[in-house]
Amino acid sequence: MCGIVGYIGTQQAAPLLLEGLTRLEHRGYDSAGLAVLGGSGLKVAKQAGRVRALGEGLPKRFSGKVGIGHTRWATHGPANDTNAHPHTDVKGEVGVVHNGIIDNAATLRRQLTDDGIELASDTDTEVIAHLVARSDADTLEGKVRDALASIDGTYGIAVVHTAFPDRIVVARNGSPLIIGVGDKEMHVASDLAALVRYTTTVAHLEDGELATLTATGFTTFRADLTSTNKTAEKVDIDPASYDAGEHDSFMHKEMLEQPEAVERILRGRLDERFGTAHLGGLNMDARETRAIRRVKILGCGSAYYVGQMGASLIEELARIPADAEAASEFRYRDPVIEPDTLYVAVSQSGETIDTLLAVEEIRRKGGRVIGLVNVVGSAIARACDGGIYLHAGPEVAVASTKALTNMFVGFSLLALQLGRVRDLSVADGKRLIAGLTKLPEQIAEIVEREHEFAEIAKRLAQAESLFFIGRVRGFPVAREGAQKFKEISYRHAEAYQTSELKHGPLALISPEVPTVSLVPQDELTDRNVGALHEIAARLGPLVVVTHADVDLGELRADRIDVPRNERELDPILMTIPLQLLAYHAALELGHDIDKPRNLAKSVTVE
Numbered sequence: 171m172c173g174i175v176g177y178i179g180t181q182q183a184a185p186l187l188l189e190g191l192t193r194l195e196h197r198g199y200d201s202a203g204l205a206v207l208g209g210s211g212l213k214v215a216k217q218a219g220r221v222r223a224l225g226e227g228l229p230k231r232f233s234g235k236v237g238i239g240h241t242r243w244a245t246h247g248p249a250n251d252t253n254a255h256p257h258t259d260v261k262g263e264v265g266v267v268h269n270g271i272i273d274n275a276a277t278l279r280r281q282l283t284d285d286g287i288e289l290a291s292d293t294d295t296e297v298i299a300h301l302v303a304r305s306d307a308d309t310l311e312g313k314v315r316d317a318l319a320s321i322d323g324t325y326g327i328a329v330v331h332t333a334f335p336d337r338i339v340v341a342r343n344g345s346p347l348i349i350g351v352g353d354k355e356m357h358v359a360s361d362l363a364a365l366v367r368y369t370t371t372v373a374h375l376e377d378g379e380l381a382t383l384t385a386t387g388f389t390t391f392r393a394d395l396t397s398t399n400k401t402a403e404k405v406d407i408d409p410a411s412y413d414a415g416e417h418d419s420f421m422h423k424e425m426l427e428q429p430e431a432v433e434r435i436l437r438g439r440l441d442e443r444f445g446t447a448h449l450g451g452l453n454m455d456a457r458e459t460r461a462i463r464r465v466k467i468l469g470c471g472s473a474y475y476v477g478q479m480g481a482s483l484i485e486e487l488a489r490i491p492a493d494a495e496a497a498s499e500f501r502y503r504d505p506v507i508e509p510d511t512l513y514v515a516v517s518q519s520g521e522t523i524d525t526l527l528a529v530e531e532i533r534r535k536g537g538r539v540i541g542l543v544n545v546v547g548s549a550i551a552r553a554c555d556g557g558i559y560l561h562a563g564p565e566v567a568v569a570s571t572k573a574l575t576n577m578f579v580g581f582s583l584l585a586l587q588l589g590r591v592r593d594l595s596v597a598d599g600k601r602l603i604a605g606l607t608k609l610p611e612q613i614a615e616i617v618e619r620e621h622e623f624a625e626i627a628k629r630l631a632q633a634e635s636l637f638f639i640g641r642v643r644g645f646p647v648a649r650e651g652a653q654k655f656k657e658i659s660y661r662h663a664e665a666y667q668t669s670e671l672k673h674g675p676l677a678l679i680s681p682e683v684p685t686v687s688l689v690p691q692d693e694l695t696d697r698n699v700g701a702l703h704e705i706a707a708r709l710g711p712l713v714v715v716t717h718a719d720v721d722l723g724e725l726r727a728d729r730i731d732v733p734r735n736e737r738e739l740d741p742i743l744m745t746i747p748l749q750l751l752a753y754h755a756a757l758e759l760g761h762d763i764d765k766p767r768n769l770a771k772s773v774t775v776e
């Protein structure tokens with residue numbers, strides 16, 4: 171949430187900062203701003219709205235070779251020009267951009283006001299600028315350190331000061347910051363996405379670490395100003411993976427990338443001979459794996475729904491009781507942490523604060539946590555005892571697609587490994603492996619049919635309210651389908667267990683309220699079809715995601731057949747058309763697919 175960029179070097183900073191902000195805009199897009207240090211001091215331009223508008227409105231002489239920039243997702247105060255970052259002190263000498271939340275901001279704001287400082291904004295960040303300005307340390311590093319000493323909370327910050335025009339000082343506590351080393355120039359950003367066009371030689375700051383960037387290099391240190399001697403390393407990343415290419419949106423690109431993403435997560439992890447999975451990153455031997463009595467999965471939003479799919483897989487294949495819970499609720503109920511439970515944190519970004527805090531709570535109480543995480547080296551990945559990297563590649567669209575698919579596949583691998591040290595037979599292990607191997611091709615077959623789904627989506631887009639229904643394995647699919655639909659189409663979409671419909675929500679069924687129903691060919695097909703007849707009898711329009719051999723009889727419905735796989739793997743194949751329905755409905759309604767209203771990628775605030 172929110173994006174930070176900084177530049178110091180031989181080029182004009184503003185165009186580079188704007189380019190970086192555009193690449194970070196998915197992390198917050200209600201306002202944006204820049205501050206550059208030039209011959210005439212500190213110049214700030216900031217406004218509510220998108221980065222493009224900021225660039226278009228930038229004054230002609232916005233020159234300077236040192237600068238910082240920010241794109242915001244509002245936490246303290248509305249998204250207006252004044253609350254946009256960078257924030258400055260009273261004299262306009264200090265410029266600060268900040269990601270995270272300062273917990274004691276109210277107290278600090280009161281103290282500053284009592285001391286006669288007139289605060290310009292409603293934000294927590296502004297206090298940092300005043301605290302830096304008030305410090306009597308004689309270096310910028312010392313001033314930043316002094317300011318941070320009064321602050322409780324999380325931050326990634328970048329600070330410039332007119333008295334120290336040869337440097338940017340940055341600090342991290344809970345919000346990522348990455349330094350990029352260029353040729354006679356240095357960059358800093360909260361995400362690799364903003365750096366890869368300029369450099370792939372980077373250094374990740376740790377929590378509690380600060381750094382000084384000059385045009386010729388960087389140094390890292392702790393709050394007591396002792397050096398941490400960090401050096402930069404080359405990362406193996408293709409800058410093109412951060413471009414939407416010929417696609418109208420990153421979401422579209424990322425949905426179409428799913429077959430390759432699944433191939434990547436499977437690569438080197440299937441053991442066909444013994445019908446099991448190789449998951450060395452779990453850091454558990456067979457004896458420890460056997461000792462697990464329960465699995466508890468924690469994630470937020472769509473990651474939580476995929477966690478529910480994962481829990482079913484683990485129960486079915488490994489016969490270990492498993493369930494998923496919203497990480498955002500978990501630690502508030504003072505959970506009992508059991509030594510023989512395997513806790514699994516699942517997250518695309520590896521930054522979601524609720525999931526991270528849940529991991530920390532479990533570790534504090536002595537539990538074992540593994541992570542299913544996409545971003546390598548992210549906070550959640552580092553906080554876990556081991557894990558499975560998802561290898562989905564960078565995911566930019568706010569609506570998560572390919573990372574979720576790989577989470578499902580990651581859970582399948584975990585279930586396979588847990589199952590095979592218990593009672594899952596080699597034959598069943600091999601059956602699952604054959605199914606997993608078929609997934610990329612089957613997913614490709616579904617995404618190729620997107621135009622077929624687009625027609626259905628156009629009709630769904632006209633409804634103000636929709637139901638998504640499924641049973642057992644299909645219910646988390648319905649939840650994820652409804653989530654994706656509401657997230658980008660802004661239509662009310664509610665997920666229900668098909669079996670629960672007549673216990674209440676059937677009252678809402680009418681010709682105006684369509685239902686998207688998941689009807690796999692399984693032991694519940696007849697009951698599912700029965701429920702569809704009840705909906706049809708109330709004239710509710712139906713979309714049925716099903717298998718070709720399911721007989722819907724006389725039922726009037728839009729039908730989407732997905733390829734059959736092993737029944738345990740059906741949920742992911744049923745999820746893919748729901749992504750495409752949501753996407754095409756949002757397109758029909760003219761929405762900004764990658765930047766849905768009120769949301770942002772990576773929720774780093776509680």
Ligand code: F6R
Pocket residue numbers: 469470471472473474516517518519520521522525568569570571653654657772773
């Ligand atoms: C939905 C979506 C969110 C995320 C959730 C967790 O499309 O993107 O619901 O799934 O915020 O994010 P991560 O996986 O980064 O922890």
